[in-house]
Amino acid sequence: MTTIAPETLQEMKESKIEATEKKPETLTPADSDSEELPSTIESMQLGVWRLLLLREPSFVFPGASALSRWKEIYAALPLLRRFCKDVSNLGPTLVLVFLATQVWSGLEYAITLALSERILQLIEAGVTEKNLDSEALLLAVCYQIFFSVVAATMHWFTQIIQPKLKTRFVYYYEKELMRARLRLDLTTLQENTSQSRATPEGAWTTFTGLIEFGETITSLVSQLGFVMQLSRANSGGPIFILLCLAKPFFLTFLWKSLWGKTYVVYANNAAYCRKRALKDLAMSDEYRGEIITGNAGDYFLKEYEKATNQLGDISDEYPESQYEIKPTPLRNIGYYLTGILPMMYYAVNSIWNVSTMSVTSIAILQQTSQILRYTLSRLVDTDNSLYRQLNSIKTLYDAIDIENKTEDGSLSYFDLEKVNYKGMKVEFRDVTFTYPNSKATAPALSNVSFTINSGDLVVVVGSNGSGKSSMVKLLTRLYDVSSGDILVDGRNIKEYRMATLREVTAILTQDHHLFPLSVSENIGLGDPACMGDNEKILEAAKLGGAYDFVQKFKLGFHTNMHPVKTAYGSSTVYEADKEDPMKVEFEKLEKWTELSGGQYQRLVAARTFMRLNGGGIKLVAVDEPSSALDPEGEFELFQRLRAARIGKTMIFVTHRFGHLTKHADLILCMKDGVLAEAGTHDELINKEGEYHKLYNVQANAFTTTTTTPIPTPEVPLINL
Template identity: 45%
Template structure:
């Protein structure tokens, strides 16, 4: 970069790995796009509180602990944005010149006093000096900080607004699983006359209407129905992202709202089509499924096994850095306020923050691997797969659902997909939803009460 940075072409970006990691982990903790993923995975306690009894400090999965490690590793290295670091590293000559220019009025006053001694007044000089210093300081502050005033005020407003937010989902005090729940079995679910309407005045329709059914522990359940039939709404209720408008949901015989939300979500593994990759490495994206897995060869083997079950082995093998490949990174690139012309600087700007672009199917395979890592922890009692293969080909979808079936091992499993033909023959229960209502339930071999055909004909 040239000396006069702001009037010439320039490119500035960060290269310190600890600084980059601290920014990535901070974004994971605070950005809206990761919120739902954090809640469903019950990661919020670790992110906000860094609970060491839940997440040992050796793990690479959760931001607060790793964020502290990244800051410590900086060892006093400035952590300003590149342009701010550049300002701090510049020669003090500019500051000296600025100070001298600010003192010009006082110098003029001194020269005038020398040439006309009779007009000299000590009190007037002191007042003038103080006024010049105050004006100079005020102008300097406004010049260097004025652009951030509005941003800081908005941050402060957001903090105060956040204090007024109240959780509309009741949180219970009962641990899960409690002492009366069998630990070797899956989660038993009973839905009793549940209706649900999404909050807000824009949509008055009910996503679910008077739905009732029972899912015995360790069952394999297939839910079918067209788009908009209420399948995903039902999943949101089971994971306590929403609360029923009316009716009751029982888990292991007790109302869902009596359990602590964090405990309940830790006992669930949810796989949907709207998951996101975290701004960490591919390996960490998978490992975060089971943060209690100790570092070392065992953890590496678990990651590899989860990637194989999720169908992500080939995706990882194609990456230049394999499991160490970053999925994305917080931007630090800053360039001239005007477009860069073709040349070396533009080439640097295009390359410095270019990361691997994952297709929709590849993202779903990596997220599925994270889910298998979570299942391997042995703490999951309910697995829900809500159309997780929307971007996969039929072969990939078949392989994923077959892998889920094979690892069921006593867990309750709810599978939701449009292409359900190969699943219904394995299902202990089939639920068919239509326009928010449960229109049929049974098994693949249970004849329809009117047509005599198997329930797998339900669409």
Template identity: 35%
Template sequence: MRRGYKRSRTSKKGKFDPLDSQHVKHSHIGVWDLYEETQPQLAHIPGGSRLEPYLEILNSLPYVWRMIKDIGSIRACWFLLTVYLVIEFLASLLPAVSIWYSGQLLDIVQTAVDERKVDKNILLQVAAGRFACSVLTRILRYGKQKIAIPLNSRIKHFYSVHIFHAMARLDVPTFDDAAVQRQLEQSFPPDSRSSVAWDTVVMTLHIFSTVLQLGSQLSVLNGVLRGQRDGILLAVLSFSHTLFFWSFEVKPYLSGVWAATTKNADYIRMEGMKRLVSDPIHRKEIVAGGMWEYLLKDYKEAVERVADKAGDFYAALSVHRSRDKMRISTFLQDLFRELPQIVFTLRAVQYPASIPISLASLNLITQTTQTFTFKIFNLFEETGSISDKLSNVRKIYEVGIIPNKIPDGTTPFPEVHQSPNAGLSIEFRNVSFRYPGNDSYALRHISFKIEQGQLCVIVGANGSGKSTILKLVARLYEPSEGNILINGQDIKVLKLQDLRRATSVLFQDYTHFPLSIKDNIGLGDPENPKDEEKIREAARLGGAEEFIERLPDGFDTYLERPVKDYYSALPEGTTSLFGRPVDYGGIRHVGGMESSTNKTLSGGQMQRIALSRTFMRSLVSQPSVGLLLFDEPSASLDPTAEHDLFERLRQLRGNKTMVFSSHRFGNLTRHADLILYMNDSIVMEEGTHDQLLKKQGEYARIWMLQAQAFLP
């Protein structure tokens, strides 16, 4: 992001309320509304807003120290860091050495004016010295880049493990929490080429080297100009312009706490319509509905109404902040900029003979001032942004200790004398549950018991609460009320890892990992994920082996390739590369197009792969699993495949407890030991198939409705 356009992130406690007019400044920028906090933590101190970043740095120092120790534990990092620091130190002194040689040139000019002669040996030495400084600067810059590559790589890999651990350990309600999502987003930079830790190291060293460079240059410049007439005065005036410019003009575009939004209905609608016509998922409806002419007309009218106010927030902010405003400080800047020239001219009129040496001094001062201007601006900007960097270091470590919302139990499961292979019993006692952020109940006062080794089928309409029961049994969520017992023990006291090791689950909203089919199936049994014989057996039982074998890469086929292909524009006849279809939908990233992911498998085939993953832990030969949970396992299967699946499951079940949820009644319910019929978040009826038909309740009515569809 360009200078001044970084998003400020703060770890300050409290709440930012855009409607708090006493503490928040509201600005209109095009179609955008910008809200900036006007009373920071140190507002009662003069200049407190400038001190606040330094307070943030102080609060982050313990985490920085931990980061330094962690980096030191990486192989050979201390040696590389030491070399990098030495190079940075030497590079920061070279500009001062170059100024010293420039001072020697001034002496040569002074001697030439006074004595009308030039010492060629000294002149050659000075020229050689300045050339050596340039060469050494390039060598040090090259050396720093060579050292930076392995340093960055090792630090990045170290923290990638930390990040992976921080994210992988979170349970479902914790990960879904919006506050946790924001914390994760702020902790992990989108730029995968670097890391927060390495960026912090580089920035900190650069700030120290800049301070050293400025100090050494000032010291040498003072010695060079001390003997020159008006040299110190010219230097003071030149640097005064720089400091004056910084104090009045150099302000970050956005700092502290701020937020921006747009309430312009036309602009919001414009952006929505742009997404509508650019997203392929909507193309069929646009074409079939003949919508494009209406959309074009509506879009043009919205553009005319918004006019010049439309635009991205940062673009609008850039225009707003770059407007030329007539202020007294503008004229004072011009005056300070011209003062060195005026002083030089007056001195030249008064002492004509000193013109050559004064001109050389002015040139040296001008060049040094330009360098100083850039360095000072850069220093103050980085000093402010380093507080954000150090704050991000703290966040990296804080996300590693985010407490999960599902507390772990303390009781091992199963007990030593028990085996989950005999099946697990499940009992719900007056259980109610509401999903986070939802006022309505997904389950209301549910009570039932499934005995060990039973086949239970939960039936009902979509949204009746079937899937929620399975999620609570898997302890992805905690019940809002009531208790759940597994083998007679409260589920909350059981160790989570033990419980999940004894359970195999296939959810309705199953996912496919961006890995090979082999890995997608193998990860169903994390203890033996690479057992190829078992993977093939699981694929056969899941009904996936036949079509997987027909794929060009077989079990090594990626369902979604995690690494994209990039390439430039291709001839029209090029339809595939590397065995994947070319996506001509547009440029995805700078530098090329992106190949599409595998789209050759049907929904039924994708579900069979998910079923195969479940079979990795559902085999009778897997003694550690005693509970099998299937959420709508046949939703995408045809009737024949569904029948074959249920037959295999029943035959392979052994003594394990098996629970199905389904909105379709059929062969499975006829063989169930227990059927729970649900409607509107409660269990309406329970019993066997024959028992429920005799009751002639809702189950019997829906059974007859579905059966009639197959009768002549």
């Protein structure tokens, strides 16, 4: 039994009193609201939401946004050229046909209108002048039929070609992004955001966005051409065009919406946030256990009611729709009136100019005005997004061309003048290391110096966060030192080509993961060259302690524990009872094989044994890989690792070092990023310092037999 020292009790008492006296620190939404915003951002309250909106000039001509950014657009042109070249390489014919369909799509409206106008004119002339030109009408109808067949065929082509092109496009960029990602070091990955923003689907959206821009321009030019030609024959062409523009202009400049704007929205209403938290916790399965055992259901319901009452009529409607609501109907009236302007113009015009007006022309112009309005609105939208498209091309190629921050060396480990048969020699010389982007005030390692001789077995001990794992990360060049040097076999670690260094290093850490692949691949990847060697895989599985439980899986070593989830069903399947046959089938699909934490670690260990058995390993670094293993499993794992020791330097980072330290040639004892002590077990025990303390804590856990009763705490229990 353990006893609590009186000093500890006093500390507990003081900390409890302090805790009751301290005012609870809360971050209310008001705290963040009251922070001053930069002048480029405006804020407004929409129901329960606070909207932060990037200010934009209040009046911009269509196309002006592109012009104002011409510099950036000009700078992006080489990338645009590269993008076009890459896309055309996916299949020049396919791309050309796709482009042709899009140009056609841009011309389609104008041609439809022209053909309809021709037929209606001929009919109108026939009716009013009683002299129908039937030959011309027949020809016009034939044109119309021919055009319809071509249009239908073009649409069919688009349906066939687009998915093909998209598949090639997405696979190409997916592969390029994967290639870039797979060669990326951790420092670059953590510092770079374009990597996560660039996606092949996003690239496709960019491509279709650019095509749409071209298509809209084609549409606009052809429709304007048609209207000009039509209205020249009638009166008031330019005025008519201006009136057609009224509605899109109104929509763009007076109909404020959040579409295409840069904004952030968050709920700053405390009652609403509480209501949502209470709803989420009641509806989620995650908290069921605590709610049932804590008998907390009624409390949550009452609190929910309280929050709802407090909220009253304050709207939680999407801020995007709240933003569009105005206090008066004036804007809606303006919207409707600008829509009928072209028609009103012709109505008024016909009073003075009856003879020059053709009913057909009016009808066609009316139809054209609507199409033109639609095209203009699209142009305004695509113009705004054009800059974004160019930007996303930049993001895409930034991600593909990304350079690693960690510079590779040129020396092959295998070209060393003297190959070290006993194992790798490692020296840390005054190493200080801070993680890139770290918010910590102190470095993870400070002025650490030590030497590990070839073939040594080293145990690294120390409390949580003392820098043990960081040392291993530096050794594998996942990161580079901030200052100081690491020497490997007498040469600076940075001189070596990383790939060759990693070839002779085997790492087993607490961070290792299983891949969504078969068990045999997961083990075989320890030595990819021997992936097909089943005997080696089985041997590694046995050494890692995974063989027995894998054998019990239905598919044994072929089991994919985490298959990619692709299955989904109609809503009726999700809503169905558990016994529903379709639901039963659905649940069976792509089911993950659950592993215990220890089984997981055994599989990861098997991968390391696969690597060790591959030969040529000079350094083994084992970082706390056994936290979930039972004591026997852990003991066996370390035994087997030690058995593979010949010709290798071995570094063990562990909290449970009792059975290891007696085999250690060197123990490094870390404390707060500093090497507190270094030496053998006996030396450090005799020193009676940090290691002695840590060792005793472990030893006492098993040997303390005192039956001294725990004294009653002096701290009074606080009634809450």
